[in-house]
Amino acid sequence: xxxxxxxxxxxxxxxxxxxxxxxxxxxxxxxxxxxxxxxxxxxxxxxxxxxxxxxxxxxxxxxxxxxxxxxxxxxxxxxxxxxxxxxxxxxxxxxxxxxxxxxxxxxxxxxxxxxxxxxxxxxxxxxxxxxxxxxxxxxxxxxxxxxxxxxxxxxxxxxxxxxxxxxxxxxxxxxxxxxxxxxxxxxxxxxxxxxxxxxxxxxxxxxxxxxxxxxxxxxxxxx
Numbered sequence: 001x002x003x004x005x006x007x008x009x010x011x012x013x014x015x016x017x018x019x020x021x022x023x024x025x026x027x028x029x030x031x032x033x034x035x036x037x038x039x040x041x042x043x044x045x046x047x048x049x050x051x052x053x054x055x056x057x058x059x060x061x062x063x064x065x066x067x068x069x070x071x072x073x074x075x076x077x078x079x080x081x082x083x084x085x086x087x088x089x090x091x092x093x094x095x096x097x098x099x100x101x102x103x104x105x106x107x108x109x110x111x112x113x114x115x116x117x118x119x120x121x122x123x124x125x126x127x128x129x130x131x132x133x134x135x136x137x138x139x140x141x142x143x144x145x146x147x148x149x150x151x152x153x154x155x156x157x158x159x160x161x162x163x164x165x166x167x168x169x170x171x172x173x174x175x176x177x178x179x180x181x182x183x184x185x186x187x188x189x190x191x192x193x194x195x196x197x198x199x200x201x202x203x204x205x206x207x208x209x210x211x212x213x214x215x216x217x218x219x220x221x222x223x
Contacts, residue, residue, distance in 0.1 A: 013128065016129055023105065032108070033219075035133060046066075062112065063112045067088045136158060139164075146179055157187050
C-alpha cells in the first residue's frame with residue numbers, strides 16, 4: 001500500500017470517527033441505546049433481531065437499520081413485525097459507515113429506546129468503522145466453526161459481547177463451545193458471552209436483560 005493510500009484511509013477513518021461521535025452524543029441525549037451487530041453472512045443477525053422484537057415490541061420501542069450490499073429483504077422482515085426499519089444498500093461496499101447512519105437520524109421515532117444496526121455480513125471491514133454505537137455485538141454461529149476468533153481477532157477485540165447463535169445445532173455439528181469461549185476471551189477478556197437459538201428461543205431473554213442493563217448503565221453514566 002502506497003503512502004497516498006494510507007493517508008486517504010486515515011482521513012476516511014478520522015472523518016468517520018467524528019461523525020460517529022456526533023451520532024452517539026445525539027442518540028444518547030435522546031435516551032437511545034445503539035447496538036451494532038457484526039458477523040459473517042448467514043450467522044442469524046436478522047433472526048436474532050426478530051426474536052428480540054418478540055420480547056420487546058410494542059411495550060418497549062426499538063428501531064432497526066439494516067445494511068446489505070443489495071435488496072431490502074432483511075428490512076422487510078423486521079417491518080413485518082411492526083418495527084420501524086430502514087434498509088441501507090451499499091452497492092458493493094463491505095461495511096456501513098457513520099455518514100450512512102447520520103442520514104437517518106431524523107427519521108428515528110422519538111420514543112425509541114433501542115436502535116439496532118445490522119451491519120453488512122463481514123467480519124473484516126465493519127470492525128474498523130465506528131457507527132456511533134454504544135454497544136457492539138459480534139455473532140458467531142455454530143455452523144461457522146470455532147476458529148473465527150483466531151482468524152478475525154479485531155471483530156472480537158472491538159466487541160462488548162459475543163453472541164453464539166444456532167446453539168440448537170450443537171449436538172449435530174463438531175464445535176468445541178468452551179474452547180471458542182476461551183479463545184474469544186484471550187482476545188478480549190471483558191467480552192460478555194451468550195449462547196442463543198432463534199429457532200427455540202434459548203438464551204434470548206438473557207441477552208435482552210443484558211441489553212436493558214447496558215442501557216441503564218450507559219444512560220446513568222451520561223446523565
